[in-house]
Amino acid sequence: MFQFLPIEAALRRLNSQLDRIMPLLTPSGVVLGLLLGTRVAWMKPSVTILFAIITFIGGLGINSNAFFKVVKKPKAIFVFILGANVVMPLLTYAIAAMVFRNQQEIATGLILLMAIPTAITGYIWSGIYKGNGALSLTLILVSTLLAPILTPYTVSLLANTSVRIDTAGMMASLVLMVVIPSIAGILINNATKGKVNDHITPCLKPFSKVGLFLIIVINTAQVSERLLANASWAYVPIALTCAFLAVIAYPISHTLGRIAGLAVQESKSITFASSMRNISAALVLAIAYFPPETALPVIFGIVFQQSTCAVMAYVLYGRKKPT
Known part of the structure; x- marks a missing residue:
C-alpha cells in the first residue's frame, strides 16, 4: 500500500532546509542566470506559469475568515498601506531623482521595486519572530488585490514619462x-475549512521555493548579455542604493507601527510586510514591459532582500524565536 506520510515528512524537511538557505538561494539564482544566458531562453514561457503556481500555493494559506476579522480593525492595514505604498515609493522617487537624474531606466527600476506588492516570504519571517499571523496573511491579500491598480499607476506617476509604461x-x-x-488558493482553503494546510500545503512549499529560484534564473538570463556587456563601476551606486532602500524600509515601517500605537505582534507583521517585496513579480514585469536596464535594480533587490531581512530582523527583534 502506498505510504504518503514518509513523502510528506521528507518534503517538510526539504522545505525547512530551503528556508535556512533562502538568503543564499535567491542570489545564487541571479549568478546562475548570468552564467547560463541565452542557453535557457527556451524556458521563458514557463515564467508566468511558475509564478502563478507560487502565488496559488501562498493563497492556500490565506483564510478569508481571518481576513475579515482583521478588516474589522483596519488601523494596521492603513499603517501598512501608508508605509509600503506611500512613504517608501516617495522616498525612492526622491533618491532616484537625486542619484539617477540622467538614468531614467534605472530610476524607473527602483520605483518599480517599491511599487510591487508585498512578498509571501514576509509571512514566513513574521512567523519566525512571532508576529500576528492573521494580519500578515491579510496584508498579503490586500496588497495582492490592490497590485493591479497601485503598481502600474505608482510607476506611471513617479517614473519619468520618457520611459514607455504599458499600464494595461x-x-x-x-x-x-x-x-x-491567490483567489483560487483562498477558495480552496475555505472549501476545505483550512484542512488543506494540514498536509497538502506544507508539501507544496518546497516547490514554490524551487519555482522562485527558476524564475530568477530564467529572467536574469534574459538580460544577462546586455548587463554583462555594460558592466562597469556604474553598477556600484545602483547596488548601494538598492541595499540602502532594503535596509531603511525596516526602521521606517517599524517606527510607523509604534507611532500608530499598534501591538508588538502587529508592528512586527507590518514591518516585514512593508519591507519585503514580491521582487520576482517585479523582475517579470521589468523584463516584459521595460528596457533591459530597468531590470538591474530589481536584480540587485533580489540579491539583497533575504540577507537584509535576516540582519534587520536581528537588529530590531533579536535572535529568531524558537518554534
Whole structure:
C-alpha cells in the first residue's frame, strides 16, 4: 500500500532546509542566470506559469475568515498601506531623482521595486519572530488585490514619462500571475475549512521555493548579455542604493507601527510586510514591459532582500524565536 506520510515528512524537511538557505538561494539564482544566458531562453514561457503556481500555493494559506476579522480593525492595514505604498515609493522617487537624474531606466527600476506588492516570504519571517499571523496573511491579500491598480499607476506617476509604461499590460500580468491564483488558493482553503494546510500545503512549499529560484534564473538570463556587456563601476551606486532602500524600509515601517500605537505582534507583521517585496513579480514585469536596464535594480533587490531581512530582523527583534 502506498505510504504518503514518509513523502510528506521528507518534503517538510526539504522545505525547512530551503528556508535556512533562502538568503543564499535567491542570489545564487541571479549568478546562475548570468552564467547560463541565452542557453535557457527556451524556458521563458514557463515564467508566468511558475509564478502563478507560487502565488496559488501562498493563497492556500490565506483564510478569508481571518481576513475579515482583521478588516474589522483596519488601523494596521492603513499603517501598512501608508508605509509600503506611500512613504517608501516617495522616498525612492526622491533618491532616484537625486542619484539617477540622467538614468531614467534605472530610476524607473527602483520605483518599480517599491511599487510591487508585498512578498509571501514576509509571512514566513513574521512567523519566525512571532508576529500576528492573521494580519500578515491579510496584508498579503490586500496588497495582492490592490497590485493591479497601485503598481502600474505608482510607476506611471513617479517614473519619468520618457520611459514607455504599458499600464494595461502590467495590470493584466498581475491579475494572471497574482490575483487569480491567490483567489483560487483562498477558495480552496475555505472549501476545505483550512484542512488543506494540514498536509497538502506544507508539501507544496518546497516547490514554490524551487519555482522562485527558476524564475530568477530564467529572467536574469534574459538580460544577462546586455548587463554583462555594460558592466562597469556604474553598477556600484545602483547596488548601494538598492541595499540602502532594503535596509531603511525596516526602521521606517517599524517606527510607523509604534507611532500608530499598534501591538508588538502587529508592528512586527507590518514591518516585514512593508519591507519585503514580491521582487520576482517585479523582475517579470521589468523584463516584459521595460528596457533591459530597468531590470538591474530589481536584480540587485533580489540579491539583497533575504540577507537584509535576516540582519534587520536581528537588529530590531533579536535572535529568531524558537518554534
